[in-house]
Amino acid sequence: MTQERALLRSIVQCYTPTGEEQPVAAHLVDHFHRAGLEASIDGAGNFVGCAGPGPVEVVLLGHIDTVPGEIRVREENGKLYGRGAVDAKGPMATFASATLRLAATGALANTRLIVIGAVAEEGGSQGARHIVDRYRPRHLIIGEPGGWDSIVLGYKGSLRIEYRLERSTRHSAGPDESVPEVAVAFWHRLSAWCDDVNAGKRVFDQISPALRMINTHGNGFSDTVAMDIHVRLPLEYGPEILREKLEAWAGEADIAVVFGDPAVKGGKNTPLVRAFLGALRDQGAQPRFKVKTGTSDMNVVAPAWCCPMLAYGPGDSALDHTPEEHIKLDEYDRAIGVLETALRNLDKAVAG
Structure with missing residues (x-):
């Protein structure tokens, strides 16, 4: 087994759902130290490793947490199975x-490479939020699966809200709607509005709401309903625009924003993209550009850093969060070669 495959297997073997990332962070620090490189764990628990003299800073921002659900780590038919093998170890x-x-x-x-393994990307991106004011790189590469032969340029935005309505208990035979009925009507109004706005648009340009949870409670004196709603946003709708609309529709209910991040999309004509295109062609690939309907830490840092950006990483994102999550090891090997060459190309490009 190569050292690089051994590294992958070792960090996948560490089960690190959000909030339990420390074993992988410590392992990566040790891995960099043994190579004679700077490495540490920052105040949020993020792994940070550095290489190169600079002065041009390039941040490679991945994440080391996973969704819950441990998968037995094993290698079968050239594939490594395990939670996080694709997303995003x-x-x-x-x-x-x-x-x-x-x-x-x-x-x-x-160039100076700043490699960050962020915590809590699968939660509220607390790791990325911790670094956003601590760095100002010239180039940004996000570590997310898109396939070894592809470049991901953008991600949809997101708005997560908590809806809560409490009223005095009323007789079920009375004329007033129950609090669950009011909440359901709010949800249907949001869904119907999204359907109207989305008509004729591709998925990346649609507003995509999801009702993640609804709970009701009564104690004989008051009735309460709570909903957790997560909305994926296109480039033209920022979180603030939608928040204002939801608050106007909420009536007497309370709307609390858990987090909101705008959609982001990088340009194609940048030194960073050109460096990757050359590297992919050197590896025999026909490069493909993609945009993703999910979110990533790019949504958190890109609006503040305002630099050329893309996401790159091996793996099939359709396997994210699934019981069959696995990565093809030959694809992983190829991705290392592509990234190495791309970073060489970028180092030469910024010299001019």
Whole structure:
């Protein structure tokens, strides 16, 4: 087994659902230290490793937490199974492995790579929110699965709200709607409005609401209903625009925003994208551009950093969060080569 495959397997073997990332962070620190590189764990629990003299900073931002649901780690038919193999320890191990290759060969003359394994991406992106004011890179690469031969340019935004309505208990034979009925009417109004707005649009440009939870409670004196609603947003609708609309529809109910991040999309004509296109072609790929209907830590940091950006990483994102999550090891190997070459290309490009 190569050292790079061993790294991937070792971090996948660490079961790290959100809030329990420390074992992988510590393992990556040790891995970088053994290679003679700077590495530490920051105040949020993020892994941070560095290589290269600079002055141009390039942040490679992955994440080291996973969704819950432990999967037995095993290798079968050239595939590594385990929670996080695709989302997103495969991309994180790709970042680490390519960085160590470049450091070992002294290939970096103009860039400083800052490799970050963020915590809580599957939660509220607390790791990314911790770093957003601590760095100002010239280039940003997000570690998420998109396939070894693809470049991801953007992600939909998101708004998560908590709806809560409490009223004095009323007789069921009376004329007033019950609190669950009021809440359901609110949800149907949101869904119907989204259907109207979305007509004729591709998925990336649609507003996509999801009712994650609804609970009711009564104690004989008052009745309460609570809903957890998560809405995926296109580029043209920021979280504030939708929040104002929801508050206007809520009536006497309370709307609390858990988090809201705008949709983001990077440009194609940048030194960063060109560096990846050249690297992919060198590996025999026909590069593909993608946008994702989910979100990532790109949504958190990109509006503040305002720099060329993309997401890259091996793995099939259709396997994210599934019981059959696995990554093809040959794809992982290829992705390391692509990233190594892309970072070499970028280092040369910024010299001019």
